[in-house]
Amino acid sequence: MILTKISLIHFRNYKKQNIKLHPGINIFVGNNAQGKTNILESIYLLALTKSHRQGIENTLIKIGEEQSKIKGTVKDGKIFRDLEIQLTKLQKKVLLNGKEVRKIADYITHLNVIIFTPDDLEIIKGSPSIRRNLLNIDMSQLSRTYLQLLNEYDKILKNRNEYLRLMYVNHLRDENYLSVLDEKLVERAVKIYKYRNEFLNRINKVIGTIYENITGTSGLVIKYEPNIEVASFEEASLNKELVNKLRKNRERELAQGTTLFGPHRDDFSFYLNNDNMRFFASQGQQRLAVICFKLAEIELFKEDTSTTPVLLLDDIFSEIDRKKKNKLLKYIEKDIQTIITTTDLKDIKRDILQDAKIFTVQDGTIEERMK
Ligand SMILES: Nc1ncnc2c1ncn2[C@@H]1O[C@H](COP(=O)(O)OP(=O)(O)OP(=O)(O)O)[C@@H](O)[C@H]1O
Ligand SMILES: [Mg+2]
Structure with a gap:
């Protein structure tokens, strides 16, 4: 357009x-x-x-x-x-x-529109929460379903954290309501893991070539670092892993009054060959990597919407x-x-x-x- x-x-x-x-x-x-x-x-x-x-x-x-x-x-x-x-x-x-x-x-x-501003460099350099936030903004523009999922997840997460604190303060032992929240949370979490994995896989199919075309250097990839151990991105497997994590860490979560596992703690990193660009790349390399990420998003956009x-x-x-x-x-x-x-x-x-x-x-x- x-x-x-x-x-x-x-x-x-x-x-x-x-x-x-x-x-x-x-x-x-x-x-x-x-x-x-x-x-x-x-x-x-x-x-x-x-x-x-x-x-x-x-x-x-x-x-x-x-x-x-x-x-x-x-x-x-x-x-x-x-x-x-x-x-x-x-x-x-x-x-x-x-x-x-x-x-x-x-x-x-x-x-x-796809925008690059100098603030987008934070997608490499920023704290994990800033990086996640920037990724979420971009992914939401490509998928309304993803945006909706994120909103649902955030709401459930907020409720769950509040309830954990309430249980701790009031010495509640009844875990029925927590289980209901867990089920809702895990259902959305699994879908978010899958979306992010698929999105970054699709980006990785094109970003390396674009970066090489502009800089002459090959080997740019974005590595997804989800917050649970992932054997496969099959729904059943992700579900099992997250449920286990929540069950095993119940006491810790109660003590801290917060949800310790889930996509709200995910991370991802730009790698040039085997080097994490956050620590190794020059300013120009970082800038070009982020611009190429935006150009890769344009390719995805074209595929999805023509x-x-x-x-x-x-x-x-x-x-x-x-x-x-x-x-x-x-x-x-x-x-x-x-x-x-x-x-x-x-x-x-x-x-x-x-x-x-x-x-x-x-x-x-x-x-x-x-x-
Ligand atoms: N609501 C407003 N009313 C009047 N002037 C404004 C308003 N908001 C911002 N400005 C002015 O607009 C000017 C230009 O801002 P802009 O960010 O577009 O600059 P720029 O050309 O991109 O500069 P740079 O090269 O430093 O990035 C600023 O000096 C600012 O004071
Ligand atoms: Mg400016």
């Missing part, structure tokens, strides 16, 4: 801005604090109705203004759709082809050398509409710039650069 144009009114540091986008590579160039990330944010918001920067909804409207509007047109095959988000300080309205849509789930399928999402790349060029920058752009250029922000166009080959659309961003104003 292609985002053909976008218009902003009173969004962040933009007053009024219309942009016509290129179906291939779009590069937004500008100094720090001019509004580059804000553009990507507006597109992400238009797609998913919330910002990729967390917990800051009330800073989206331009300071001093009461409301903001973001509009865009998406071309999907032969069909054109108009998307619109209206923000006031108190509410958010989403519109499809000029009509208000009340169920967000009905809206967010119309523009698919559409190509729009790729948003925030500030990707720092720490990447000339050769790899150009290889990366060559890879994308084939068939992915991409929106890139950067502070300079240094090192980018002329033929790539020739085919791309370049925009200059300065103090909340965007101008298309003439060739």
